[in-house]
Amino acid sequence: xxxxxxxxxxxxxxxxxxxxxxxxxxxxxxxxxxxxxxxxxxxxxxxxxxxxxxxxxxxxxxxxxxxxxxxxxxxxxxxxxxxxxxxxxxxxxxxxxxxxxxxxxxxxxxxxxxxxxxxxxxxxxxxxxxxxxxxxxxxxxxxxxxxxxxxxxxxxx
Amino acid sequence: xxxxxxxxxxxxxxxxxxxxxxxxxxxxxxxxxxxxxxxxxxxxxxxxxxxxxxxxxxxxxxxxxxxxxxxxxxxxxxxxxxxxxxxxxxxxxxxxxxxxxxxxxxxxxxxxxxxxxxxxxxxxxxxxxxxxxxxxxxxxxxxxxxxxxxxxxxx
Numbered sequence: 001x002x003x004x005x006x007x008x009x010x011x012x013x014x015x016x017x018x019x020x021x022x023x024x025x026x027x028x029x030x031x032x033x034x035x036x037x038x039x040x041x042x043x044x045x046x047x048x049x050x051x052x053x054x055x056x057x058x059x060x061x062x063x064x065x066x067x068x069x070x071x072x073x074x075x076x077x078x079x080x081x082x083x084x085x086x087x088x089x090x091x092x093x094x095x096x097x098x099x100x101x102x103x104x105x106x107x108x109x110x111x112x113x114x115x116x117x118x119x120x121x122x123x124x125x126x127x128x129x130x131x132x133x134x135x136x137x138x139x140x141x142x143x144x145x146x147x148x149x150x151x152x153x154x155x156x157x
Numbered sequence: 158x159x160x161x162x163x164x165x166x167x168x169x170x171x172x173x174x175x176x177x178x179x180x181x182x183x184x185x186x187x188x189x190x191x192x193x194x195x196x197x198x199x200x201x202x203x204x205x206x207x208x209x210x211x212x213x214x215x216x217x218x219x220x221x222x223x224x225x226x227x228x229x230x231x232x233x234x235x236x237x238x239x240x241x242x243x244x245x246x247x248x249x250x251x252x253x254x255x256x257x258x259x260x261x262x263x264x265x266x267x268x269x270x271x272x273x274x275x276x277x278x279x280x281x282x283x284x285x286x287x288x289x290x291x292x293x294x295x296x297x298x299x300x301x302x303x304x305x306x307x308x309x310x311x312x
Contacts, residue, residue, distance in 0.1 A: 029191075036191035037222040038178065041229070054234075062238045063225045066218070077196070091208060092196075094217040096244035096301075101237075127209075153244075 004122035004129035004157075009086045017116040018079065027107045030060045037061075050107075058107040065105055065113065065139045066097070066150045079115075079135065080154075088131050088156045095132065095153035103147040110142040118151065127157035161233040164275065164282035164307040173270035173286060176227045180215045180251040181260040188219045210248055217245035220290045220299040227268035227288060228303050235308040239283070243301025249292055264293035270303070281306045 027047060034044035042049040043059050050058040080092060105111065118136040122129065133154040140146045185199050194216055197204040205213045221243050228238050252260035270288035277283070283306055290299035 032187075032191040033222075036184065036187040037219065037226055038184065039222075039226045039229075043234070061222070061225055061229060062241070063222055076194075092198075093208075094245055096242065097218070097221055098240070098242035100240050 002129055003124045004089070004131045006120050006122045006131065007087045010083070010088065010120050010131070013083070013086060013117050014120055015116060015118075017114050021111075021113045021115075023111050023113075025060060025064075025105055025107055025109045025111060027058050030058050030064065030107060033064055034061060055104070055106060060105045060107075062101050062148075063099055063150075065111055065148045066099065066137065076135075079117075080156075083117075083131075083133065083156065088133075089129070091127065091155075091157040093127075093155045093157075095155045097153070098151040100149045101147070102149075103141065103145055105141075105147055111139050111147070112142075113137055113139040125155065125157065127155065130155050130157040161235055162231065162307060164284070164309045165311075167272050167275060167284055167307070169272055169275060171272040173227060173231045173272070173288065176223070176230060176268040178223050178266045178268060178290075179260060179264075180219070180249060180266060181254055182213075182251050183254050183260075185213070185215065185219070185251050188216055188222075192216070192218060194218060212250060215249040215251055217299070220245065220249065221301075223266075223268050223290060224288050224299065224301055224303070227270060228286070228305060231270075232305045232307060237306040238303065239306060240304040241288075241301065242303075243288070243290075243299050245299055247292070247296055247298030249290075249298050266293070267291045273302075282309045283307075 031045055044061055047058055115137040119134040121132050123132050135152045137150045139148045189195055199213050199216055224243055252263040255261045268290050270286045272284050273287050274285040286303045288301050288303050289297040292298050
């Protein structure tokens with residue numbers, strides 16, 4: 001068995017940024033997220049409680065922006081398709097994630113997120129020759145402050 | 158939420174209050190809707206089988222969100238989560254539902270962790286933690302780490 005060989009076509013995709021995604025963080029989206037992970041924290045679920053808190057509004061759990069980018073405008077699966085057209089294997093698993101949080105996100109915030117392929121490398125894994133892709137998303141608020149960086153590791157085999 | 162924890166309350170080796178989770182097919186549907194992750198791997202039997210994982214598996218990002226929940230519950234409102242990472246090392250399979258609300262009997266997952274380092278950086282009181290999701294057999298299917306700032310009693 002050998003490591004996956006990264007073609008020049010795939011290498012050319014490294015560093016290229018996708019179109020920015022601009023979105024408003026909605027109360028309902030935060031509540032659905034909190035419910036889905038079974039987190040009863042009233043700061044994420046109870047609008048009145050959150051309004052009385054020091055934050056003054058419903059807040060989003062850390063990591064919320066990571067999925068919001070995926071669901072609202074940037075389609076991760078379209079990126080997979082692009083990679084597959086460029087020669088990536090068809091099998092796909094999520095290998096892991098790294099988050100850095102620089103600020104909180106709450107209802108009403110405007111988020112601007114940019115996603116790019118930060119790296120592609122070939123490895124040999126238990127699935128066989130595997131392409132390991134690091135996808136980086138940087139999200140900032142309307143004031144231009146970076147609030148989150150997310151790096152996803154995708155395994156294609 | 159538990160009582161607010163402070164930097165002075167923890168030592169290297171201190172346990173993070175464990176958090177119980179039960180992945181169900183219903184929870185996976187809710188997560189797909191909330192997250193926008195509609196990969197058939199998480200709901201389509203044949204698709205999962207063809208990919209070699211047997212049957213639909215729990216989303217890695219859902220387990221990551223459980224680990225965030227573990228940390229935010231433990232550090233409390235006055236704590237700040239600075240970093241979190243994890244690897245989706247082992248597959249987890251959701252319990253099926255027996256009625257609208259209750260899953261069938263089966264596996265229960267625990268999110269756990271411990272403090273591996275505590276240090277000051279500028280005026281921030283930081284703790285580094287090893288965290289993980291453990292399946293019913295005690296296997297760490299989702300190991301990871303986190304860094305959080307805790308409030309100090311002296312400030």
